[in-house]
Structure formats: C-alpha cells, structure tokens
Amino acid sequence: MPDLSVIQTALDRAVADGVFPGAVLAVRCGDRAVCRFHAGQLSIFPPGPPVSASTIYDLASLTKPLATVTSIALLIQQGDLRLEDTVAEHLQECAGTVIGSATLRDLLTHSSGLPGWRPFYERINPEGEIPSSGEARNRAKQAMLKSIGAETPVYDRGSRSLYSDLGFMLLGMIVERCSRRDLDCFFYDFITIPLNGLRIEYVLRERLNEFLAVASRDGGVAPTEIDRWRQGRLLCGEVHDQNAAALGGEAGHAGLFGNVDSVLAITGEWLHAYHGRKAILDQGIVREFTRRQKPEVSSSWALGWDTPSMQSSAGRYFASRSFGHLGYTGTSIWIDPVRELQVVLLSNRVHPTSENEAIKKFRPIIHDLVYREFVGSAYGRSG
Numbered sequence: 001m002p003d004l005s006v007i008q009t010a011l012d013r014a015v016a017d018g019v020f021p022g023a024v025l026a027v028r029c030g031d032r033a034v035c036r037f038h039a040g041q042l043s044i045f046p047p048g049p050p051v052s053a054s055t056i057y058d059l060a061s062l063t064k065p066l067a068t069v070t071s072i073a074l075l076i077q078q079g080d081l082r083l084e085d086t087v088a089e090h091l092q093e094c095a096g097t098v099i100g101s102a103t104l105r106d107l108l109t110h111s112s113g114l115p116g117w118r119p120f121y122e123r124i125n126p127e128g129e130i131p132s133s134g135e136a137r138n139r140a141k142q143a144m145l146k147s148i149g150a151e152t153p154v155y156d157r158g159s160r161s162l163y164s165d166l167g168f169m170l171l172g173m174i175v176e177r178c179s180r181r182d183l184d185c186f187f188y189d190f191i192t193i194p195l196n197g198l199r200i201e202y203v204l205r206e207r208l209n210e211f212l213a214v215a216s217r218d219g220g221v222a223p224t225e226i227d228r229w230r231q232g233r234l235l236c237g238e239v240h241d242q243n244a245a246a247l248g249g250e251a252g253h254a255g256l257f258g259n260v261d262s263v264l265a266i267t268g269e270w271l272h273a274y275h276g277r278k279a280i281l282d283q284g285i286v287r288e289f290t291r292r293q294k295p296e297v298s299s300s301w302a303l304g305w306d307t308p309s310m311q312s313s314a315g316r317y318f319a320s321r322s323f324g325h326l327g328y329t330g331t332s333i334w335i336d337p338v339r340e341l342q343v344v345l346l347s348n349r350v351h352p353t354s355e356n357e358a359i360k361k362f363r364p365i366i367h368d369l370v371y372r373e374f375v376g377s378a379y380g381r382s383g
Helices: 004-016 060-077 104-108 122-123 133-150 165-179 183-192 205-216 242-246 260-274 283-289 359-374
Strands: 022-029 035-040 200-202 254-259 323-328 331-336 340-348
Touching: 004 022, 004 035, 004 359, 022 260, 022 359, 035 205, 060 104, 060 165, 060 254, 060 260, 060 283, 060 331, 104 165, 104 242, 122 133, 122 183, 122 242, 133 165, 133 242, 165 183, 183 200, 200 260, 260 283, 260 331, 331 359, 340 359
Parallel strands: none
Antiparallel strands: 022 035, 022 340, 200 254, 323 331, 331 340
16 A cells, blocks of 8 residues: 555655645546645745645646647547648648648647747737637737747757647647637537536636636635736736737647646546547547657657656656656646556646746656555556
C-alpha cells in the first residue's frame, strides 16, 4: 500500500518553500480509488482560504489536450476531419498564406513552422477590454486569424518542433468551423455532458460573476496574477493567457477552468480508450494521438500530447508510452498506460508572480515520489 503521508508531506513542503500558494494533486492507479491531496491557500495577496480538493484552477495549456485535442479526435471519429486536412480547407481566410498549406498533423505536432507566441492581444485589444458577446468574440477571432495568417515561418515545416500557441489557436477555430459550434458549446455538448456534467468550462466574460458565485460555495477559484493590460486587475476566473483573453476566454490553446476530478474524468477517457474499454473516444485514434510522431527530429511530441524525454517533468519512471502535458499557471497531467497511472497536479504557481519558476524542479520530484509509492521504482520506464 502507498504511504500517502509521504506525498502529503511533499505537497505541504512545496507550499512552505514557496513553490505555489496552494495545490491539489490527484492520483489514480488501476482500479484503485482516487487519492486526492491538497495543501496551502487559494492566494497570498490577499490571504485566501485553504485549498480544498474541489478548488478550481486556471488550467492554462491543459486546455490543449483536454478540450482541443479531444475535440479534434471526436471530429475525426465522426468523419468530419482528417489529420491530413490543410488549414485552408477549413479556414478559407488562410488560403494563399504559408500556414494555409499546413496540415492538422503539422499543428498537433508543433512542426508547422509557426512561432511559439506573439503578443497579438496588444494589437487586437490595446485597451484590455475583454469581448463579452458572441459577436465581439467573432470579431476578435477574425483579427487573430488574420494576424496568424500573416506570420512568416520561423523554420522549415517538419524540420523540427517548436511548441506553438498559435497553431492551437488555429485548431480551436477549425473545431468551430467544422462543428458549426462555438468552442465552449462543442466542449460542453460532446465532452462535459457525456461525462455527466463535469466542473470544467470556458469562463466567458458575461458568465464570470455567476461562475465565481457558484464556485465560491464549493472550493473557490484560485487567482493567478495582476495583469497591467487588464487595468491592473488580480485575475480570478479570467484566463491568465492574454491572447486567450483577447478572444474572450474561448480559445484552442488556453481558457479552461476546472477542478482535479473533472480533469481526471477526461484523462480517464483517454486511458480507457487506450485499452479498448468503453469511452467517448476510439482506441485506434487514441493510440495514434498518444504515439510519439517524429523521433527522427528529436521531438517528444505525439498529436497534441507530449511524451517523456530525458529530463521530463514526468520524472524518471513513467513508461516511454506515457503521455501528458503542462500548463503555464502550474498545472500538469501525466498518464502511464502501462501501469494505468494517472497523475494530475493543479496549482497557481503564477500567484502572485509568474517569475516564480520553482515548480520546474518540483514536478519531476513529485512524479517520482507518486510512482514509487503507487507502483514501485523497479517497474519504471518499461513499455
């Protein structure tokens, strides 16, 4: 049996050492019950209440696998998309641009030639006013699409992988065009509802107050950072990523807020499908999406999922077939299908400042500790 006190002590120590104000960790191994750990406070400035297992966090780039990649996989299952479809086939505004001839596979493997990031929000919305209607969000998306389409490639397509938010913004727009639904509606209809109404969602501006009121009765929402672009507000329930905010909080690369059980429910669908069990996803698609795609160019990327590398945040023991993802705000997912181990860490390490990068050292430590307690280090890296 795992010694759960060892893991709780490590989480408490991380709070004391300033890795994050607070955090929630969930572990599920095989058919055992979920083990949940939590430590610290929601915030430091001002002092916040204690974190609970149901506290909601800004999931940041976990939006990519949980919402966008899962949506793309579902649309492929339905026959509405193919991995070799080009961007221009679904986003006609990109016809005649360099990125227009990139495929969905190129975007999912971060090998399209696009740069990793650009401060488009400064151009789209210099005043920091967040779109609060469907019409305003659509205008912002058109402006973002035009900006991305005008980008000059920073490397030859397919020659390397460069993690790119821009590519996932395009993928989110492709989900919308293909499904004829807004991204938050597709996520709700095809992911949240089939999984029995999870506590995970895009928080649109016009729903912010209701979201905060409901969340305050059940674990609260962990704030992130003070944002000068948004009139110096401490962000709470508003997406930390500024390009996502400029799109109204609904984007392919960031925007989801959720608690640890909801994240675990979606990752569980990927793991169930991987092993051919009942799930919203098909086994063949999941096996392809979680397979490292370009080992010949020293890339660890599968299709929207990362895989363990030499100095991985997953630590030393997760099997080579494992898949996961990180979020800038201090979140992460790692799934080892060989040992059927799922580990979800949610924190707000960017509060009060994103200059705090202590989580980089903490992530592999906590994953090694979880693996040793739940599996045993002797079994690591096989498979």
